[in-house]
Amino acid sequence: MRSFAYRTAEDISQAVTTHGADDHVAYVAGGTTLLDLVKLDVMRPSQLVDINRLPLSEVETLDDGRLRIGATVTNTDLAHHPEVKARYPLLSQALLSGASTQLRNMATTAGNVMQRTRCPYYRDASAACNRREPGSGCDAMHGINRMHAVLGVSDACIATHPSDMCVAMAAIGATLTLEGPEGVREMAFNDFHRLPGEQPEKEHELRPGELITHVTLDTPVEGAGAHYLKLRDRASYEFALASAGAVVAVEDGMIREARLALGGVATKPWRAHEAEQALHDQPASIETFEMAAEAALQDAVPHEHNAFKIPLARQAIVRALREACKDAENANPQR
Ligand SMILES: Cc1cc2nc3c(=O)[nH]c(=O)nc-3n(C[C@H](O)[C@H](O)[C@H](O)COP(=O)(O)OP(=O)(O)OC[C@H]3O[C@@H](n4cnc5c(N)ncnc54)[C@H](O)[C@@H]3O)c2cc1C
Numbered sequence: 001m002r003s004f005a006y007r008t009a010e011d012i013s014q015a016v017t018t019h020g021a022d023d024h025v026a027y028v029a030g031g032t033t034l035l036d037l038v039k040l041d042v043m044r045p046s047q048l049v050d051i052n053r054l055p056l057s058e059v060e061t062l063d064d065g066r067l068r069i070g071a072t073v074t075n076t077d078l079a080h081h082p083e084v085k086a087r088y089p090l091l092s093q094a095l096l097s098g099a100s101t102q103l104r105n106m107a108t109t110a111g112n113v114m115q116r117t118r119c120p121y122y123r124d125a126s127a128a129c130n131r132r133e134p135g136s137g138c139d140a141m142h143g144i145n146r147m148h149a150v151l152g153v154s155d156a157c158i159a160t161h162p163s164d165m166c167v168a169m170a171a172i173g174a175t176l177t178l179e180g181p182e183g184v185r186e187m188a189f190n191d192f193h194r195l196p197g198e199q200p201e202k203e204h205e206l207r208p209g210e211l212i213t214h215v216t217l218d219t220p221v222e223g224a225g226a227h228y229l230k231l232r233d234r235a236s237y238e239f240a241l242a243s244a245g246a247v248v249a250v251e252d253g254m255i256r257e258a259r260l261a262l263g264g265v266a267t268k269p270w271r272a273h274e275a276e277q278a279l280h281d282q283p284a285s286i287e288t289f290e291m292a293a294e295a296a297l298q299d300a301v302p303h304e305h306n307a308f309k310i311p312l313a314r315q316a317i318v319r320a321l322r323e324a325c326k327d328a329e330n331a332n333p334q335r
């Protein structure tokens with residue numbers, strides 16, 4: 001049994017000061033990732049700082065039209081927020097595809113951004129895992145790697161980033177607000193998660209002691225349709241084998257703008273830039289979607305058990321794009 005101290009912070013500066021950039025201290029929000037990992041002896045904090053009382057549970061539309069989401073807004077509240085449903089349906093769909101109702105009631109926006117990989121070797125303290133214990137090796141590389149990534153992999157780590165919410169945010173575009181001992185700063189969402197490279201233990205750009213206070217979504221693409229498609233082993237309460245989040249604006253049958261991100265196949269929430277280029281100014285047709293899907297997976301690197309994810313992800317992309325275009329047509333029948 002390992003003991004740890006537990007403090008509840010009443011405001012942001014108290015949370016940051018209590019944390020004090022100490023590696024052995026962790027913020028806790030819904031606890032749905034953190035407490036599991038503590039129980040598995042994968043995370044061993046000596047102190048938890050509870051952030052649930054901080055004034056970070058609001059969703060507000062800013063004067064410039066962007067949507068600012070507080071760090072402790074739950075996945076349930078965010079998915080059902082009227083502004084999210086009306087202006088960011090991709091985010092609502094992605095959130096509702098994740099976990100279970102009970103988990104979404106507890107899980108928070110920042111906690112979801114910070115959730116850890118579900119690689120079983122990472123979660124098994126007796127296995128070799130470079131991410132959990134740098135330099136120890138990677139048991140997934142020649143082990144059971146059916147759930148693992150094909151994009152953004154390295155010789156040190158092939159673990160997927162498991163979030164659905166983050167796939168939608170990667171496609172929509174967002175900015176994180178971070179507050180820590182050195183002050184407040186902002187960072188583009190797509191720069192926050194790191195590729196594993198030779199240092200898979202460095203998962204993100206958060207500095208010691210920094211707190212995510214808000215996620216601010218970019219203004220939506222005007223007149224666009226959206227669709228999040230998640231393919232998995234069972235229809236609910238399961239992580240993605242491959243998922244695709246698409247936002248597409250179509251005019252006179254031509255794709256004016258497309259945003260595409262992938263989940264379940266990559267080591268971070270994966271914005272598919274090559275696919276977006278292949279879609280731009282092209283007819284909204286199955287042939288175009290297939291070309292985009294090829295472009296998105298052109299650099300995929302399979303391992304022994306996960307090669308099936310490459311055609312699966314291509315299918316997810318084609319279907320998500322098709323549904324997003326239908327959604328755009330339904331919303332703008334004159335275009
Ligand atoms: C059985 C199960 C199934 C799941 N299925 C899915 C799924 O299908 N799709 C999906 O996307 N997710 C899924 N999840 C993951 C779930 O969405 C995450 O566990 C949840 O979003 C984490 O949020 P939390 O508030 O509980 O985080 P916590 O567990 O409280 O914290 C997680 C991490 O974030 C850090 N943290 C929390 N808040 C902040 C902050 N403001 N600033 C800096 N660091 C912070 C903590 O220190 C910790 O390291 C599943 C989880 C479980 C247990």
Ligand code: SF4
Nearest residue numbers: 119121129138157158
């Ligand atoms: S894939 Fe990454 S997380 Fe999984 S065992 Fe290897 S190093 Fe660890």
